Amino acid sequence: MFKLLTVPNPKLRIEAEPVDDFGPETIALIDGAIELMYAQEGAGLAAPQFGVHKKFFVMDIPESREDEKSQLQVFINPEIISQSEEQVVLTEGCLSVPGVSAEVTRSKEIRVRYLDRDFKSRERDFFGWQARCILHEYDHLVGKLYVDHLPPMKRKMLLKESARYQREQNQENQANES
Numbered sequence: 502m503f504k505l506l507t508v509p510n511p512k513l514r515i516e517a518e519p520v521d522d523f524g525p526e527t528i529a530l531i532d533g534a535i536e537l538m539y540a541q542e543g544a545g546l547a548a549p550q551f552g553v554h555k556k557f558f559v560m561d562i563p564e565s566r567e568d569e570k571s572q573l574q575v576f577i578n579p580e581i582i583s584q585s586e587e588q589v590v591l592t593e594g595c596l597s598v599p600g601v602s603a604e605v606t607r608s609k610e611i612r613v614r615y616l617d618r619d620f621k622s623r624e625r626d627f628f629g630w631q632a633r634c635i636l637h638e639y640d641h642l643v644g645k646l647y648v649d650h651l652p653p654m655k656r657k658m659l660l661k662e663s664a665r666y667q668r669e670q671n672q673e674n675q676a677n678e679s
């Protein structure tokens with residue numbers, strides 16, 4: 502299985518390259534991303550989060566709260582072609598910034614052009630948590646993290662908190678191993 506990268510790994514800050522291989526190699530990477538996302542109990546995961554600098558991410562978020570079934574979607578070479586002026590504040594967390602979360606303001610609705618899991622071209626509007634997750638994952642493809650949207654002091658504090666959380670987790674894991 503792929504290994505999840507966490508802050509301050511500099512690989513999280515590299516802009517990804519467009520996907521240009523539409524064969525088994527890319528399919529294997531996508532399957533690996535899906536496996537890692539579910540293993541980490543995440544709602545979304547972008548390729549750079551496991552050190553692959555290709556422009557794709559996976560997401561599994563229901564359209565509404567009542568909807569419980571899986572809504573797995575794959576976004577290859579996504580482009581955000583429009584964003585609503587209306588913005589919303591939602592709490593974001595990130596598998597690569599473990600142990601913390603923060604309120605982030607972003608557009609409420611977006612229109613995205615992308616290739617789906619079958620490499621079929623699509624253009625669709627998204628809103629709510631799906632729009633939020635897409636904007637968050639899209640950031641990963643250009644080397645950005647959600648904390649970059651916060652005031653510098655707040656960002657610094659969160660990254661410090663996440664570092665401490667990661668240290669504690671490592672100590673716990675080592676204690677369990679010995």
Ligand SMILES: [Zn+2]
Pocket residue numbers: 594595596597637638641
């Ligand atoms: Zn993230």
